[in-house]
Amino acid sequence: MVREKGRKTKAEEKLREFGRGVIEDILRTRPPKLRIPSRSTSNIRYDEKNRYFVLGDRYGVRSAASMKQVKKFAQTMCVADFCRELIANDKFATLREMYYTAEGWEAGPFRDQGESDAIVEDLEATFTLKREDLGLMPEEDGAAIYGELVVREEGVTIDATKAGRAGYTIPPTIDDVEFVKCRAKRVIAVETMGMYHRLVQEEAWKKFDALIVGLKGQAARATRRFLKRANGELGLPVYIFADGDPFGFHIAMVIISGSAKLAYINHELAVPDAQFIGVTASDIKNYDLPTDKLRELDIARLKQLQRDPRYNTPFWQSEIKLMLELGKKAEQQAFAKYGLDYVVKEYLPEKLGLKG
Amino acid sequence: MVREKGRKTKAEEKLREFGRGVIEDILRTRPPKLRIPSRSTSNIRYDEKNRYFVLGDRYGVRSAASMKQVKKFAQTMCVADFCRELIANDKFATLREMYYTAEGWEAGPFRDQGESDAIVEDLEATFTLKREDLGLMPEEDGAAIYGELVVREEGVTIDATKAGRAGYTIPPTIDDVEFVKCRAKRVIAVETMGMYHRLVQEEAWKKFDALIVGLKGQAARATRRFLKRANGELGLPVYIFADGDPFGFHIAMVIISGSAKLAYINHELAVPDAQFIGVTASDIKNYDLPTDKLRELDIARLKQLQRDPRYNTPFWQSEIKLMLELGKKAEQQAFAKYGLDYVVKEYLPEKLGLKG
Numbered sequence: 240m241v242r243e244k245g246r247k248t249k250a251e252e253k254l255r256e257f258g259r260g261v262i263e264d265i266l267r268t269r270p271p272k273l274r275i276p277s278r279s280t281s282n283i284r285y286d287e288k289n290r291y292f293v294l295g296d297r298y299g300v301r302s303a304a305s306m307k308q309v310k311k312f313a314q315t316m317c318v319a320d321f322c323r324e325l326i327a328n329d330k331f332a333t334l335r336e337m338y339y340t341a342e343g344w345e346a347g348p349f350r351d352q353g354e355s356d357a358i359v360e361d362l363e364a365t366f367t368l369k370r371e372d373l374g375l376m377p378e379e380d381g382a383a384i385y386g387e388l389v390v391r392e393e394g395v396t397i398d399a400t401k402a403g404r405a406g407y408t409i410p411p412t413i414d415d416v417e418f419v420k421c422r423a424k425r426v427i428a429v430e431t432m433g434m435y436h437r438l439v440q441e442e443a444w445k446k447f448d449a450l451i452v453g454l455k456g457q458a459a460r461a462t463r464r465f466l467k468r469a470n471g472e473l474g475l476p477v478y479i480f481a482d483g484d485p486f487g488f489h490i491a492m493v494i495i496s497g498s499a500k501l502a503y504i505n506h507e508l509a510v511p512d513a514q515f516i517g518v519t520a521s522d523i524k525n526y527d528l529p530t531d532k533l534r535e536l537d538i539a540r541l542k543q544l545q546r547d548p549r550y551n552t553p554f555w556q557s558e559i560k561l562m563l564e565l566g567k568k569a570e571q572q573a574f575a576k577y578g579l580d581y582v583v584k585e586y587l588p589e590k591l592g593l594k595g
Numbered sequence: 596m597v598r599e600k601g602r603k604t605k606a607e608e609k610l611r612e613f614g615r616g617v618i619e620d621i622l623r624t625r626p627p628k629l630r631i632p633s634r635s636t637s638n639i640r641y642d643e644k645n646r647y648f649v650l651g652d653r654y655g656v657r658s659a660a661s662m663k664q665v666k667k668f669a670q671t672m673c674v675a676d677f678c679r680e681l682i683a684n685d686k687f688a689t690l691r692e693m694y695y696t697a698e699g700w701e702a703g704p705f706r707d708q709g710e711s712d713a714i715v716e717d718l719e720a721t722f723t724l725k726r727e728d729l730g731l732m733p734e735e736d737g738a739a740i741y742g743e744l745v746v747r748e749e750g751v752t753i754d755a756t757k758a759g760r761a762g763y764t765i766p767p768t769i770d771d772v773e774f775v776k777c778r779a780k781r782v783i784a785v786e787t788m789g790m791y792h793r794l795v796q797e798e799a800w801k802k803f804d805a806l807i808v809g810l811k812g813q814a815a816r817a818t819r820r821f822l823k824r825a826n827g828e829l830g831l832p833v834y835i836f837a838d839g840d841p842f843g844f845h846i847a848m849v850i851i852s853g854s855a856k857l858a859y860i861n862h863e864l865a866v867p868d869a870q871f872i873g874v875t876a877s878d879i880k881n882y883d884l885p886t887d888k889l890r891e892l893d894i895a896r897l898k899q900l901q902r903d904p905r906y907n908t909p910f911w912q913s914e915i916k917l918m919l920e921l922g923k924k925a926e927q928q929a930f931a932k933y934g935l936d937y938v939v940k941e942y943l944p945e946k947l948g949l950k951g
Binding site for chain 1: 637646685688689692695696704732734735736737739748751756757758760763767772787789792793885888925928929931934
């Protein structure tokens with residue numbers, strides 16, 4: 240298996256190109272500027288073909304000739320330079336570290352981290368690269384993986400069945416991870432670590448030839464990138480098993496179609512073919528699950544989802560409608576009503592079409 | 596290295612003893628009952644000698660002869676039976692799974708999970724055992740570890756320098772983990788994963804012969820148990836490096852002296868000799884760190900800490916006082932002001948007494 244190469248080379252080239260452009264402008268005594276795709280709501284649209292949010296064609300120009308923009312232009316150059324240095328030294332920094340490092344920059348400290356983060360997003364959108372490619376890493380680690388996958392990280396080979404019960408943890412630098420060998424045939428991503436440990440304990444990874452991925456709630460960037468790579472590079476179908484409530488639906492949908500906020504980078508993160516297998520409203524009925532009443536907030540959220548273009552499929556529309564009719568939600572651990580191993584013996588085989 | 600054995604045997608014996616007592620009572624036609632140490636605030640006291648919160652001598656009696664208590668008595672027996680079965684089958688369940696499993700019990704479902712959780716705490720306090728010893732595991736995994744430690748889990752040997760950048764993850768079942776080999780001489784536990792990855796990247800584990808532990812904020816039960824075992828069984832001093840704010844102090848203190856809420860189990864979790872190395876209020880001054888203003892809530896919290904018996908040492912009292920005087924707090928990543936590696940090159944060597 241060959242992993243995609245040259246991400247950092249590509250990032251370095253884009254940064255150098257930016258720098259060269261600025262020098263050239265100065266030598267020709269014309270003001271340097273940068274065209275930055277607009278990330279405002281009005282420039283975000285749902286792409287029916289790709290099945291995720293993308294940016295439209297609008298952009299803004301940041302110019303060193305404008306008194307209002309010159310400081311921000313200088314800061315943008317400082318951030319680009321900081322990133323170039325990270326890449327050159329094969330290092331990573333968090334956004335927070337960069338914010339503090341900026342205390343020493345001539346372009347002055349940022350008022351708050353929101354300001355420096357926004358400049359990173361500008362560079363991501365402009366170069367169509369992820370911040371991770373620029374040497375900036377998320378604070379949080381990704382999901383836990385258990386199953387027959389062997390990876391290589393910085394020369395070390397790791398077997399995701401031999402990293403302990405808690406599994407192999409997806410690092411923030413997931414694009415530096417090489418897939419060495421994979422015998423699994425599918426990915427089952429689960430919302431809670433309670434369910435993750437249940438599936439590991441019942442050897443679901445063996446029974447279903449699956450990589451069990453413990454999302455720890457909303458999937459981190461690194462997790463979404465891993466799922467994208469597992470789907471694309473390893474050709475594994477991705478199944479998502481979350482709580483049967485609006486937040487569980489949302490967790491699944493962010494993996495499937497990305498978020499509007501990250502429209503500029505969804506092509507690197509979204510897994511449009513990933514499939515939500517439950518807990519559905521139908522499951523609540525068919526399995527007679529223990530439930531909680533929908534709260535006001537749940538109902539409002541479900542009604543929002545009904546109008547969201549990502550949920551505009553017969554499956555989602557009928558499940559959302561049914562949940563509103565039932566007035567009830569259920570957690571994935573609710574299957575314990577029928578015994579701890581019911582979820583592995585009955586529910587998942589049915590959902591994965593592996594029954595009988 | 597031999598790890599403590601027979602935790603489950605001990606738990607099973609206690610449960611059987613409870614069951615036998617009930618049968619004996621019934622055969623002698625006297626009402627079965629259980630003496631349960633009180634966990635109410637008035638029965639929690641700070642133990643100066645052990646340096647953590649413990650339960651006092653008061654207890655309550657739960658009797659099958661009382662109409663008010665008989666249902667709860669039956670539920671207590673059901674929980675005990677559920678745990679006995681888990682232990683017998685070498686399984687683990689989450690509290691949430693147990694709550695849902697109870698849907699099928701004759702003693703009837705619980706009104707909410709608070710009820711079933713309370714019964715587990717009753718059993719913990721009564722038997723002076725952790726819920727993990729009873730087969731009940733926390734939902735969340737523990738911290739990440741990077742450094743020269745080799746462990747064995749279910750027959751698999753894991754080297755915490757060969758589990759990837761993200762490190763070896765402490766499983767909820769940490770008492771089943773055997774320490775095979777440890778070449779590290781100390782533990783450095785850090786609050787944020789940003790700092791964890793900084794220390795891994797700068798090879799702090801090698802430079803300081805340390806296990807780097809990434810707490811991910813407030814330490815999970817499994818993490819606290821790991822730190823306790825590392826300190827006790829491996830004889831490693833434990834250093835805690837957190838943000839310089841009331842929450843950072845709290846994170847450190849819960850590791851050191853435990854919480855009042857878990858007074859019944861602190862003897863298994865507290866590490867009274869663990870040392871908070873920063874960020875202190877003095878550090879903010881001495882290193883001229885970038886700061887944020889203390890908010891109202893921070894000030895109120897600091898004043899609370901001044902009166903908390905766990906902070907009744909000259910070190911803590913003077914640091915809290917100084918922070919109030921400065922009116923400022925600082926994050927551990929603030930050292931990036933002086934470059935990304937400053938924390939490893941300058942700050943930590945000074946704090947650990949490894950300078951020069």
